[in-house]
Amino acid sequence: MGWNRKILRVDLAGGTCREEPLNMEWAQEYLGSRGLATKYLVSEIDPRVDPLSPDNKMIMATGPLTGTMASTGGRYTVVTKGPLTGAIACSNSGGFFGAEMKFAGWDMIIFEGRAPKPVYLHVENDRAELRDASHLWGKSCWETEETIKHELQDPLVRISSIGRAGENQVYYACIVNDLHRAAGRSGVGAVMGSKNLKAVALRGTKGVSGIRDFGAFMQATNDAKKVLADNAVTGQGLPKYGTQVLMNVINEIGALPTRNHRDVQFEDAGKISAEAMHEKRPTDGKPHLVTNAACFGCTIACGRISEIDKGHFTVKNNPKYWGASGGLEYEAAWALGAANGVGDLEALQYANLLCNEQGMDPISFGATVGAAMELYEMGVITKEQIGLEAPFGSAQALARLAEMTALGEGFGKEIALGSKRLCTKYGHPELSMTVKGQEFPAYDSRGIQGMGLAYATSNRGACHLRGYTVASEVLGIPVKTDPHVTEGKAELVKAFQDATAVFDSAGICVFTSFAWTLADVQPQLAAACEGDWSMDKLNEVGERIWNMERQFNNAAGFTAKDDNLPPRLTSEPAKTGPAKGMVNHLDRMLPEYYQVRGWTPDGVPKPETLSRLGL
């Protein structure tokens, strides 16, 4: 079995921690991590609960491959109802925290209620207790991690925490582990803050036991690692260039959202690309990139560790930021850069460091700054309101707004709302580049049609990691499809969505899917886990998870009208590049998608679909 068969349930109001057996019938139907934690959540909370109320729950969960010899088996997931969207929130992180939870003997931790005062959870193998965190409240994620390690006199304790953004319930606050990995999207950090839970500190020394067939598992994981090593993307491209290598590609095809999606190409894309990270700076002769980095058990190592220019205006008088630290990745570089028209790589890294330090999702933060800059240029909000001039392209405004938002100061409190609430407040909801309240990532769906459908139907709001059709439409993985056509995209989106749900629920990184298909994951799961883990079963589990998430959202009040895109993307044609003149044709794809899914024309799973999936 890949599971520890054990859950830790933490009652924050009562201050108690108790052990429960994992529901193994559910494990057979929902696998682990994303799928299994969502099953628990939807079974235990009212879908209409206020996400920031004590009645919402938050679950941190591993998958059966987390902590094992499987490549990238270090992932864990935070599942809750998201404050940014009001939909299911499911944010996945790498680093070392997930594996440590497994080593301590737990599959997941369920947090209930709200602590009367700030606390942190300390887990050392079987022993779990809530401890006072009054002295940690107000500290950053970095300070919290350092303080707890010092107090415990244990440098190997693994910590997930919130910074000031989570405490202040910034709608897109994230939970940061291992300094610069994060469960990033949908505001899971705000939920943690609402519960007065500052951190979770884990120490596990048990390893992972109970692999069903250890010999077969070693063979399967070795075979799969060879596939990753032999693949040019996972073996060479990602380690050397990281995700940011996409910046020039996506700009070239005219799908790089720029200046709040006013444009689809950014004139300074090259300056914030992976290639630029390798170039020596004229100021100090050093490249931005120091090295790559890997999460637990990862044989890809796409992570970026960089060093900011010490003479840059953002850090000149602040040595705290001079050391090597996490970033930039593609999404952060885009959201902090192209989305705001800022081409200053050092300023982007500074804003990114603040996001890591105080726990904010750089995608939603950067995209919200983009919306604010458009409102500023339209004269809807003024210099006096913001506290500084904030036109598109201003690195000074980006840096200052990052500080203000991270620390909950001035206009930063407005940026903390996210773009939907901000734009609605100022009378221009149409300028919010969101789906279900969550900001788009770095692909403009006018130039990549399938991504429009993937965004519109993503169960956690606009997201590239629920169904990454860019792989096929742009990069030719596993097969090349035409990004400008809508035909066939309904099936493509469904296939990506269901398969991704399995990768996420197994406890491995979705980046393996650039080289692996489910056929590479299946032998690993079958060797690790008891039960039937055939390909048919995995496909069914993926589809079941997707439909379960959809049912939760429908019960929370979402309808087919929420499967939509902002009018800018469906009525304002792209101005330049190969997609010039195009809009996204969601209207052509969505009815077919509902049909392929076995849903009614109103986007509701049909009784026969639910029955087939055992829902």
Add this chain to the structure above:
Amino acid sequence: MKIAFKLFASLSDYLPAGSLHNRIELDVDEGVSVAEVIRRYQVPERSAHLVLVNGLFVPPAERSRRRLQEGDEVAVWPPIAGG
């Protein structure tokens, strides 16, 4: 006629020393094919995974047939991905 030739990621090593921003301007004969330009810079065929002309994908089978025109921009990447 003049065209732009751009090599990204690890392929930038195939550009002449001193090339800036992954790009060079080329003076080529009328009717030159995409494949000929790529070959001229000794980019291994299997490394030329993603080939775009003016941002549009040119499948491997069409690269020898596809003739370039004045002002075209050819951009080439090895197998890459991100997220």
